[in-house]
Amino acid sequence: MKNTLYPIKFEPILKSKIWGGEKLKNILNKSSQVKNIGESWEISDVEGDTSIIANGELKGNSLKQLLSTFKADLIGEKNYVEFGNTFPLLIKFIDAKEDLSIQLHPNDALAAKRHNSFGKTEMWYVMQADPDAKLIVGFNQPMDSDTYNKHLEEKTLPEILNFDNVKTGDSYFIDGGRVHAIGAGVLLAEIQQTSDITYRVYDWDRVDEAGNRRELHNDLAIEAFNFNMPDNFRVSYSKDENKANLMLNCSYFTTNYLNITTPIIKSNTHDSFLIYMCVAGEITINANGFSTTLKAGETVLIPAALKTVNLITENATLLEVYV
Template identity: 70%
Template sequence: MNNTLYPIKFKPILKDKIWGGRKLNNLLNKESDLPNIGESWEISDVEGDTSIVSNGSLKGQSLKYLLENLKDDLIGYKNYKIFGDKFPLLIKFIDAKKDLSIQLHPNDKLAAKRHNSFGKTEMWYVMQADQNSNLIVGFNQEVTTDLYLKHLEEKTLTEILNFDKVNAGDTYFIGVGRVHAIGAGVMLAEIQQTSDVTYRVYDWDRVDDAGNERELHNDLAIDAIDFNMPDDFKVNYSKVKNQSNDMISCPYFTTSYLEITENIKKENSQDSFLIYICVDGEAEIIANGISEYLKTGETILLPAGIKQYEINSEKATLLEVYV
């Protein structure tokens, strides 16, 4: 086993967004002078936005460098055969001070053909929500292409969309082709395929400081929308303490809920890296004799070559992710 393997943290990549706010500063301690921080990219291998290690002996190296040098020691043999020097997941925190645009993402086939990219299957875990905040997920009735286009043209799209009132802990699985939007007042963790391809279909008629509307992608979106998806997007999961509780398992990632109230020993039996996203509290992760602390709003990567490790905490809630 490679002796350099240890719990790796990365420098957050912060994104100024027209709909962003201050929660990522105030609640998650992300340091930035940006006026409207909408997103913190925690682990990213998106072109032009590659994460940089912020701790330990690999500090200053890029995620790309880690992949090229550690290979299957970093992401696992099976994953390296599939993805090569490309990290398969993008981990984010998102703060919507205002409503995000109504949007959807293409599947792998369309994304590869049109954008030389993966598709964008994703999930949301709500960390905080102001009173009466909503997420838009799917439609509130059976919708045909003609009905959708009629509402789009008449700017009445919201009449056929499903609004879900949300609270902290609510979890959603957003499959490719599903129309969705994060509503004002919601802060969440997002786990997704490595892709930055979004088809924006409606943006509430808002304009930027220069009076320009943001680009819409309705020509591309119409082929990508799946009008026949079942209403299975809300995720129910157990919350048994001090063990991993299955939340979502799909071809692109598996996510578990882990609430810790004591010191636990863990084993990685997967041929994969592990990612821990701290959504509440604070924990210490120890691997190969190296200790790293994880606070609310922080993310850590455990390379696949680490098989035994400890998580120590009196109170922490983590999302555990692997491929």
């Protein structure tokens, strides 16, 4: 592997889902012959689903190989001390043609204890939503385990859940232990810890093509719930042009919103990689003498060693992510 770093794009890992649709192909131009594509994993170090580099002289190498070779030059000194040869984030685009299951994720402590894994804290940015499309996040009333279990047993769980109508630009923070689901008609970008642990608690009583229902994880889920969370899951942020607008700063990642209408130079002052997810428009990214184009639905990783990035466009919207 050559010792040159540049803006790195990866081959999308496309996941067929019972609830998936056609927007990842028709709107975000993901190439696949498979139907019902629900997720495009853009950057992944999940075991069994490691991203493969799609551009430049490192094309064909895996993210795992990249990290083990370049170490702190790829992800930053403090990140390499904390995470070693594990990339800390999983980056996705998700298309829900039908409602996803009602679910939650364990926090770090429970995930480490049960699964030898990170927990799964995540955030969503809505890229497109059909009329009356909704997200489920949290409960619509104060909640405790007895009340929750009563509704679960009686199959009236939706009665106590919070449904939000959503539109393009809406953003949500989903920390471990909070119940949630993506509703039918929503296309979104997802940023999360590197983990694929989900506890499914209700799946709308649907069956697959073979007539089988998907597995539920209610015995595992009940201990993972945090019933005392405040309703602070809606992300408010500014949309000033040609600057980084802070959306979310949590223990696991920071996300900024960039609405770019003129070429700008970005300095990476963080001891971290940068990730740019293009959620609208098209942009050319130059760094270290290497140029790559990013269209809506594409993602690029800027190694930590690259401290200056030129963003060239007349109209693009990016999510900028770092740890």
